[in-house]
Amino acid sequence: MFAPARPPVVSDATARDVAAIAELHAGSFRRGWSDDEIDGILADRNVAAHRATVGRNFAGFIISRIAADEAEILSVAVSPRFQGRAIARMLLRHHLGRLAALGVRTVFLEVDEGNDPALRLYRRAGFTEVGRRAGYYPNPGGKPAAALVLRRNLV
Numbered sequence: 204m205f206a207p208a209r210p211p212v213v214s215d216a217t218a219r220d221v222a223a224i225a226e227l228h229a230g231s232f233r234r235g236w237s238d239d240e241i242d243g244i245l246a247d248r249n250v251a252a253h254r255a256t257v258g259r260n261f262a263g264f265i266i267s268r269i270a271a272d273e274a275e276i277l278s279v280a281v282s283p284r285f286q287g288r289a290i291a292r293m294l295l296r297h298h299l300g301r302l303a304a305l306g307v308r309t310v311f312l313e314v315d316e317g318n319d320p321a322l323r324l325y326r327r328a329g330f331t332e333v334g335r336r337a338g339y340y341p342n343p344g345g346k347p348a349a350a351l352v353l354r355r356n357l358v
């Protein structure tokens with residue numbers, strides 16, 4: 204008999220998650236963050252960071268930087284083996300709830316206009332486009348992609 208699939212659990216990301224975040228970030232983005240960079244980000248008092256785990260597996264993370272009553276989502280990623288299971292949706296919902304509890308009223312982020320999964324994630328969560336930076340993301344061998352600036356009000 205198969206064991207039932209374990210549900211994802213979202214919790215605070217801490218210094219113990221640096222290596223897992225660095226590995227997932229490097230596999231998800233063209234420019235990875237070093238362990239030291241992530242260590243510095245997580246140690247910043249103005250940063251909110253959450254992780255998702257499935258059993259003992261690190262499945263994903265989301266990180267924002269807060270400035271007064273605004274926050275910017277710096278990065279979100281889910282491990283390819285756990286994608287398509289609504290883990291990013293769960294991470295984002297939890298994260299926005301914590302940001303609201305910390306007094307954040309407006310959340311911004313930048314996303315590659317061609318990143319369909321991310322755009323679906325954010326649009327479903329109520330983010331709307333408020334700007335566009337043409338040629339923002341380098342695209343080796345192709346035209347640089349635009350970054351869309353998305354915003355969501357929390358109150």
Ligand SMILES: CC(C)(COP(=O)(O)OP(=O)(O)OC[C@H]1O[C@@H](n2cnc3c(N)ncnc32)[C@H](O)[C@@H]1OP(=O)(O)O)[C@@H](O)C(=O)NCCC(=O)NCCS
Binds near residue numbers: 292313324327
């Ligand atoms: C974006 C990302 C975090 C989504 O993680 P996920 O856990 O698979 O997302 P979810 O399962 O919660 O699904 C979110 C939405 O993406 C859609 N989606 C998931 N995988 C997809 C795919 N391969 N192609 C198109 N849409 C996809 C889902 O259908 C869902 O949209 P819906 O609610 O309209 O159905 C993940 O794809 C990832 O880590 N990508 C690499 C890093 C990245 O691009 N981060 C965002 C930078 S701004």
